[in-house]
Amino acid sequence: MEFALDLYAGRRSDKSEAFESVLVESLGNGTYRLVRSPGLVLGLAAGDAFALEPAGRFMIVKRGGNLCVQLFASGRIDEIEAFSTSQLTPLNGRLDGKAASELVYTVPVRSGFAEVERALNSVVAQFSGVSWYYGNVYDPEDGVTPLKWWEASD
Numbered sequence: 001m002e003f004a005l006d007l008y009a010g011r012r013s014d015k016s017e018a019f020e021s022v023l024v025e026s027l028g029n030g031t032y033r034l035v036r037s038p039g040l041v042l043g044l045a046a047g048d049a050f051a052l053e054p055a056g057r058f059m060i061v062k063r064g065g066n067l068c069v070q071l072f073a074s075g076r077i078d079e080i081e082a083f084s085t086s087q088l089t090p091l092n093g094r095l096d097g098k099a100a101s102e103l104v105y106t107v108p109v110r111s112g113f114a115e116v117e118r119a120l121n122s123v124v125a126q127f128s129g130v131s132w133y134y135g136n137v138y139d140p141e142d143g144v145t146p147l148k149w150w151e152a153s154d
Contacts, residue, residue: 001025002035008056009040010140019056031061036096037068037106042140043147044068046096046106063149067116068136069093069105074129077101083126087119104135109150 003026006019020040024032030051037046044050047064069088073080081103085095091111097104107116120132139145 005032005052006056007038007041007044007058009038010042017055034064037066037104037135039070039097039099039102039104039135042135042138042143045136048136060149063152065109065150066136067107067109067111067134069107069116069120069132070135071103071105071120071123071130071132073101073103073127076127077103080123080127080130084120084123087122088116091115091119093119 002023004021005024006021009018009020012018018040020038022038022041023035025035027033027049031049032052034044034046034048034050038044043060044058045064045066045068047066049061049064050058051061052058071084077098077100081095081098084103088105088107091107093105093107093111095103096106124130124132137146139147
């Protein structure tokens with residue numbers, strides 16, 4: 001059975017805490033599997049199993065083998081969605097979320113970073129004002145240090 005949990009997503013500009021409601025399945029004993037990749041929470045992708053900690057924090061128990069791709073746009077989101085989905089679907093990617101200025105995709109890491117980045121860079125080249133970020137590849141604390149979890153799944 002799927003249900004929503006609120007996870008810590010960082011701090012707003014006013015320093016208050018922000019949370020994102022994410023869809024999960026209970027695995028028992030306080031652990032959960034993420035059903036869809038998040039748009040704000042960093043460090044997780046669909047399929048990841050995690051233990052819930054106080055204040056909406058979490059600890060990864062087992063990676064699901066997926067990349068979380070967060071694509072940000074300044075306009076024409078429907079047109080961008082159609083094009084980006086056409087680029088990521090051949091890589092077994094799927095659209096997990098859509099907001100006014102963001103699309104969230106899950107793509108298996110086995111599709112390869114080079115192929116995923118080629119697809120995403122084609123979206124950036126096609127539309128002005130578009131950028132993207134891997135939501136679960138870099139350390140959420142500094143945003144630049146690779147987590148390298150995918151090396152353990154080789």
